[in-house]
Amino acid sequence: MSNASVSQPLTLSDTLCQRARLSRDRRFDGKFYVAVVTTGIYCRPICPAKAANEANVRYFLHAANAAAAGFRPCLRCCPDAAPASLRWLGSAKHLHQASQLCLQVSPVTGAFYRMEEIAEQLGVTSHYIRQLSQQYLGMGLTQFRLHQQLLMAKQLLHRSDLTFEQVAVYSGFNSMRSFNDACKTKLGKTPSDIRRALNKHISNPNNCSNLVQFHVGYRPPYDWQHAISFLAKRCISGMARSDGINRYTTTIDNNHIKGLVEITHQGEQCRFALKFWPHPDCDHLPVLALHQWARHFLDADADSHVIDEHLRQLLGHSAKPGLRLVQTVTPFEALCRAVLGQQVTLSFGVKLINLLVAKFAEPWQVNGESYCFFPTPTAIAASDLSFLPIPKARQQSLQALAQLWVDCPAPQAADWLQVKGIGPWTCDYGAMRGLGDTDRFLVGDAVIKKYLAALINRGKMSVNGDSLHIGSFNIDHAAVEEDSTLLAANNDAAMAMHKIDIHQVNASITPAELSALWQQQIRPWGSYLTHQIWALAAGNVA
Structure with missing residues (x-):
């Protein structure tokens, strides 16, 4: 077994890691990984398997570090579902951004971003990104992406009735041969072996569903009742639905991801179960990007324990533990909500966004029910918005904002402020709810x-x-x-x-x-x- 070295030191002591894994403390889920030398497997610290002898254990800050050292992911605790952690990055914030972008697809080509495109977006050289990746991950970003593709494929094999061909395509592999070879080389098993080891059987092989299912984990606390209440009050008719307890459903049309997603909270397991029905237009669903979107939408990777301690310095015991920054489906939707929500009540703002969607939304029948998608920037930019009971200047701001998205599919927050009528509050709200920016205190609210x-x-x-x-x-x-x-x-x-x-x-x-x-x-x-x-x-x- 290789022992690839990674220069980033473990910031958690071995003693603390040992205590956390032996107690299966969910607060440490995703903050480090446990590799067992005798089995060649790495696990989450909450793995239900019998705890290994400490002498046979190695600790890693990131799953990729364990993979670079030659360990394979556990089939039982599913490291692919663990919440992410920024601790392993140290001060290498460019690597965090790059590691996220490498799992996304280009809105222009529909393919994974190339290294040069990632470096250009970040304003650094590709050589610098390669250096960071080797230093902190022990592998290049291409290998890191392959590792994430395989983890995602394992989830799909485990939780979905997808064919092997569908799993390969959805996980981002160009052919069945490359998928099979990667599974054998990196996981030590074929796709058939993985499905068989998990006792997963397709109920009807001749009529496989295209339903995609996977889990998203989080570190407690997570105030889901507050989150789902927050989302339910802002539901758009035909686009989103909520039972107000555990389930939230919404359509999504964002950067080659188009379909219906159902999110169910499973509090005892500290995770969400997601089901996704792809739209017929979504031939090559980038499931890695969908997985990233889900983590972003739910703010699943936040370390509430750390954040809440910080908030209590100001709010004392009145700080509510586990509040998360639940998002809108797209940044464009967040900005539209912010513009229509200027100087009006929440209820009237929701009424306005419903009027906008009812006017321009694309309808879709799925599972025998009627849904719709949020209007495209093109539809809003080219249309008369006089039907909205808002000032003419605000109608023009909404159109100008839509035109900005038409001209540039992913404008930055700084670009938003160039649109007439978009002020600091609107920009901050859009960044907080659309981009997941953690540092937007809405002083003008x-x-x-x-x-x-x-x-x-x-x-x-x-x-x-x-x-x-x-x-x-x-x-x-x-x-x-x-x-x-x-x-x-x-x-x-x-x-x-x-x-x-x-x-x-x-x-x-x-x-x-x-x-x-x-x-x-x-x-x-x-x-x-x-x-x-x-x-x-x-x-x-x-």
């Missing part, structure tokens, strides 16, 4: 401004050296009002002690100054602070 104003007006401000304390305060249920909806801090929040490290502050601090202080204090988790304040507002109306 009406709910946040009124929450902070109430905090100051009802609280007792005092200055103590270099620290500002917002002492005990009490906000009654009529203290703050947002569009006829009462906002109030709950009892825990009302008794919380907030502390912000600052210099030269006076007791007559304004809400704008306080929000600026919080914005600095909470980085890089400003988006989570936004969601926390929205959740603290009674009725979660934000």
Whole structure:
């Protein structure tokens, strides 16, 4: 067995890793991997198999590190379903971006991004990316992508009734021969062996379904009830549905991924079960990109334990554990919602987005039910939007935004601000809910401004050296009002002690100054602070 060296040191001690694997602590799922020398297998720390003797165990920060050292993925705990972790990257943020892009397909060619295209997007050289990849992963990005393709194929063989040919195509292999060869070389088994080892049998080989099924894991805590409530209040008729408890369904049409996705929360296993029905136009579904989209949509890779500890420095015990940045289906949808949500209530903003979708959406019948897709930028850019009960200037902003997407399929957030009528709040909302940007504290948001104003007006401000304390305060249920909806801090929040490290502050601090202080204090988790304040507002109306 090869012992490929990786220069990035393990930042978790072996003792801590040992304790975590022996206790199967889900908080460490995805933060490191356990390889067993005697079997040649690597596992997640939560693997239900009998724990190996410590003398036979090796620890790796990333599954790719274990693969580079010659270990094969466990068929039982499925490392492919583990939440991702940024700990292994150290300061190599370019590698994180590159490792994500290498699993995506180009909106122009429909093929995986080439190394040169990735480097160009990141503004660095391909040589630099190769250096980082070898240094931190022990393999090049092409090998890393192959490793992820095989992990995805294993999931599809395990959980779907897809034919071997479908699994090969969906996993990104150009031929059955290359798929079989990769499985034999890297996994030590043929696709038939893998399916047989998992006791997976296709119920009807002569009528295989094109239904794609896989799991997405997460590290607890995850406040799914808050997340699904948040999504349910913003459902677009015909496009998304929710049972308000465990299941959320939506159509998706994004960069060669087109179809219907059903997400079911399985809390006891700390994971989501996903089903995807491809649209007939989706001949070569890039399942790796779909898997990445699902992790992004659900904010599954967030380390809530770390984020919540940071938030408690500001919010005390009132911070709700496990809040996630659930996303919109596409960044374009997020921007459309932000434009239509300017200076209106949540309910009216949802009404407006429903009007837009009803006017331009593409209908689709699937599983005997009627669905539709979010309108394309082309449809909105070329149409008269006077049917929307919004100011003419806002209609023009929406059209200009759509035209930006027509001209450039994936514009950056900085480009959005060039559109007339797109200000900081709209841009920040779009980046938070469309791009998953974690550091967008919406200082211009009406709910946040009124929450902070109430905090100051009802609280007792005092200055103590270099620290500002917002002492005990009490906000009654009529203290703050947002569009006829009462906002109030709950009892825990009302008794919380907030502390912000600052210099030269006076007791007559304004809400704008306080929000600026919080914005600095909470980085890089400003988006989570936004969601926390929205959740603290009674009725979660934000």
